Amino acid sequence: MTEKTTDRVRMTGISKRYGPILSLSDVSLRIAPGEVLGLVGDNGAGKSTLSKVLSGAVVPDAGTIEIDEETVRFETPADARAAHVEMVYQDLSLCDTIDVAGNLFLGREPVRRVAGVSLLDKRRMHDDAKAMLERLGIVIADTRQKVENLSGGQRQSIAIGRAASFDPKVLIMDEPTAALAVAEVEAVLELIRTVSARGVSVILITHRLQDLFLVCDRIQVMYEGRSVAERKISETSIEEVVDLIVGRKFTARSAARGDRQEGVSA
Template identity: 85%
Template sequence: MSATPPDRVRMTGISKRYGPIQTLAEVDLWLAPGEVLGLVGDNGAGKSTLSKVLSGAVVPDSGTIEIDGREVRFASPADARAAHVEMVYQDLSLCDTVDVAGNIFLGREPVKSLGGVRLLDKRRMHDEAKAMLEKLGIVIADTRLKVENLSGGQRQSIAIGRAASFDPKVLIMDEPTAALAVAEVEAVLDLIRTVSARGVSVILITHRLQDLFLVCDRIQVMYEGRNVAERHVADTNIEEVVNLIVGRKFAARSARHGAADIEGARP
């Protein structure tokens, strides 16, 4: 009988404090190979901090991280990249004045030797960029176009394509469909499906709750730095997810207003 393979990601007891503010408190998260997890919560819930811990941008005060059953410690994004963890930030981190291929290979451009002189191999860079984008189903007319001339959806696709070019096991996406037109949103969601179908585990952080039900397998809800709920997409709906995200605040606010109404109604 074969042993059950380990989770792609397992984060246990992750805590982080900034002065008096407890940003994360004993947070757990797990992710299977090829799974898409929606990580949601109100502003300040801790989801971005948790994702930055996994991507190496933030060092936790306590807790453990395992990738494919092996405990890892990330002191920087370079450490996370070495473990095949990539994150696409909301600001994309693209160079507007550089072309598509240049953004994909930024910092690792292919070179060739000519008479003992090392030169940028532009033909190879553009050929490989075009092939990689086609493999992901990303439609860009010309890899020589500067990123500043692309639409928001195309720019988001390039950022995801660049992350995918590092052969990640885990891809974290922070608000990838924010401020995109409807057609561009669908293109990005298709790209998430393509990446996950290749076995890449995806964490999707989004306020567009409808997107969760189009691409995610599970949803994890955070509130004030803590886990509050986890649901399989097939077992929940938008209304329940909204209640899980804001339920405590809404209940507390309703209770206060109710008490005030009762007080004001007394003769």
């Protein structure tokens, strides 16, 4: 008898309105431990808003969120972080003038006491940073390098490494391979594989559809604020995903009409 796998995250009936704009309409999402879910859709489809709801940056108007079968409510990103949900934004939020180790430990730097005074323990911070990067397979020659001198791929790896160091259960990545060279893309994708292999649930938001087929187990397609399709990656193709994203093979339900979609499960 196969043991049932409990979802790490279950979002149900999530809705969000900004004035007259319905950004999310009754959206559900689920992801299992160690699963990589590709969340895709055209600009304005609602995928970023949904991810911000899960990361605590946006409070929904309706719906529920469960983490490991426990209902939670996030009012701030700090609430989400306390539930071990981390998000790496496209702008990375790194401090260019600080070195690699400083960025990895920003806001939680190790200290030592000397004559009753708390001082930054730089040796420990750099030693811990090296160990952290090695565990994730991130190659950075010197943790004393300033982030502004790193390549785009290295900067992305540092942002992911910082999020992974918080021991997340869920890691959301917003366009992690955008504007990277081919070799750097593969390094980031390998980092996603490493993180998910440790049991972290990864939600990947990307317009690079080819990346979905290299790291994802499943995809979820959004269209005009609704979840319109889910596919196992082994049972779909780039062509079908494109059709679902642009809406050519179905009539998308609008908030005003509520028309029935044909051939696509909501």
